[in-house]
Amino acid sequence: MVRLLDEGLEQLTTMVYKSGEVAKSAIKTSLNAFMNSKDAMDEVRALSDVISSLTVEIENKAFELIVKYQPVASDLRIINSYMKIAYDFERYGRYAWDISFTHKKLGALGGCDFATDLMPKLVEKVSEMVAKSVKALREHDAKLAKTLAETEDEVDALYFAYLDQLSKVRKQNNFIICNLLVSRYLERIADHTTYVGEAIVYIATGEKISLR
Amino acid sequence: MVVNKVKIDIQDLNVWFGSKHVIKDINMGIKPNAVTAVMGPSGCGKTTLIRAINRLNELIRGSKTTGEIYIDKKKVYSKDTDIFELRRRVGMVFQKPNPFPISIYENIAFGPKLHNMADGEELEAIVEKSLKGGALWDEVKDRLNDNAFSLSGGQQQRLCIARALAVEPDIILMDEPCSALDPASTAKIEMLIRELAENYTVIIVTHNLQQAARVSDLTAFMYVGKLVEYGSTKRVFEKPESELAEEYITGKFG
Numbered sequence: 001m002v003r004l005l006d007e008g009l010e011q012l013t014t015m016v017y018k019s020g021e022v023a024k025s026a027i028k029t030s031l032n033a034f035m036n037s038k039d040a041m042d043e044v045r046a047l048s049d050v051i052s053s054l055t056v057e058i059e060n061k062a063f064e065l066i067v068k069y070q071p072v073a074s075d076l077r078i079i080n081s082y083m084k085i086a087y088d089f090e091r092y093g094r095y096a097w098d099i100s101f102t103h104k105k106l107g108a109l110g111g112c113d114f115a116t117d118l119m120p121k122l123v124e125k126v127s128e129m130v131a132k133s134v135k136a137l138r139e140h141d142a143k144l145a146k147t148l149a150e151t152e153d154e155v156d157a158l159y160f161a162y163l164d165q166l167s168k169v170r171k172q173n174n175f176i177i178c179n180l181l182v183s184r185y186l187e188r189i190a191d192h193t194t195y196v197g198e199a200i201v202y203i204a205t206g207e208k209i210s211l212r
Numbered sequence: 213m214v215v216n217k218v219k220i221d222i223q224d225l226n227v228w229f230g231s232k233h234v235i236k237d238i239n240m241g242i243k244p245n246a247v248t249a250v251m252g253p254s255g256c257g258k259t260t261l262i263r264a265i266n267r268l269n270e271l272i273r274g275s276k277t278t279g280e281i282y283i284d285k286k287k288v289y290s291k292d293t294d295i296f297e298l299r300r301r302v303g304m305v306f307q308k309p310n311p312f313p314i315s316i317y318e319n320i321a322f323g324p325k326l327h328n329m330a331d332g333e334e335l336e337a338i339v340e341k342s343l344k345g346g347a348l349w350d351e352v353k354d355r356l357n358d359n360a361f362s363l364s365g366g367q368q369q370r371l372c373i374a375r376a377l378a379v380e381p382d383i384i385l386m387d388e389p390c391s392a393l394d395p396a397s398t399a400k401i402e403m404l405i406r407e408l409a410e411n412y413t414v415i416i417v418t419h420n421l422q423q424a425a426r427v428s429d430l431t432a433f434m435y436v437g438k439l440v441e442y443g444s445t446k447r448v449f450e451k452p453e454s455e456l457a458e459e460y461i462t463g464k465f466g
Binding site: 003005070071072073074075076077205206 | 421422425449450451452457458461462463464
């Protein structure tokens, strides 16, 4: 017999998955534009707005389910975690937009100078983490979620190495400021992927762990 | 689940009613000064389990109990056990409020008189203390001679709790104490249960999962006579260890 709660949980799940896909797409669009010196500010803004409204809908639905059904055990873990994950996806979208905004405002569209090859590596790693977090969520795969911790360490190492290199560049210009901010946004996105990972582990196992 | 400090120690408990095996090999330690909730589908043996603690099952013809229950390390099922004294120490509150058809005062004074505990002013003090303990004193102090049936259902149930307290038990068994009450009366009883846990060992059988989650410190889940899961209420409601308990509390069966 299908429980009354199940229908609501299904709607909630659909919204969270959609938010994850849109967030992944926002980051992909933003980083592609950044790496290829293109303007994607408006497009990414639109995607980020979609995620923000989904976050509100997810929160409302989660509250409705809590009030109506007083869920416990795995049901409660899912609802609680989906609310957290929705916020993290919202941050993905917002940072994606911040990257596009910074990129455009600081005039780096004419051709990027990343100063070193660490930026492309950072972009690649973070994109990988975002995709992995969305995949682990769809499959409630705690094992995959836990692997985010290792990649996060790599991102941190790359980020600090990059900061170090930027600090040695003599001539300060907009490119440098842009790269500095973008690398910071990337580091923040990587952090949020680990929050998503932690929530997935909690859903699957009930364990509260730190992936940072 | 291992409980560090044990008030009631249930060991290898089995209960039969005729050929029906109702309680199967239950081992559990009940913590003092805490509320333990027992939940499970109808007919799983919850009520029989708590009625084994004060040997009420013996009143049913054809019942047989094996194993042992210790209260403060003393055997409950010993031929030396004074059953009258046992049932004074282990008070019970039932599903439907069952006040005696006499005055509010006499309902409370009944037990202490029966046990020759007090009379005169001392008895009056016990009545007042018990009604305060049952969170009913303020509502009835000016009408102690009214018939107990003039009280509302919720008040009657608190009277029954006060009546149980009057004989100074240290364990209180509650069998679905709120199932016949409205939400406001239920909330009052739940507050009272939490207060009682400060001085008594409370075991509550309930079908209301949210109630178990709200009032208890420990939760036991029973299924077809067996203890399937037992642990801190927070843990059982957040991440039950057994699939059966998970399915039951999330409403996937039962």
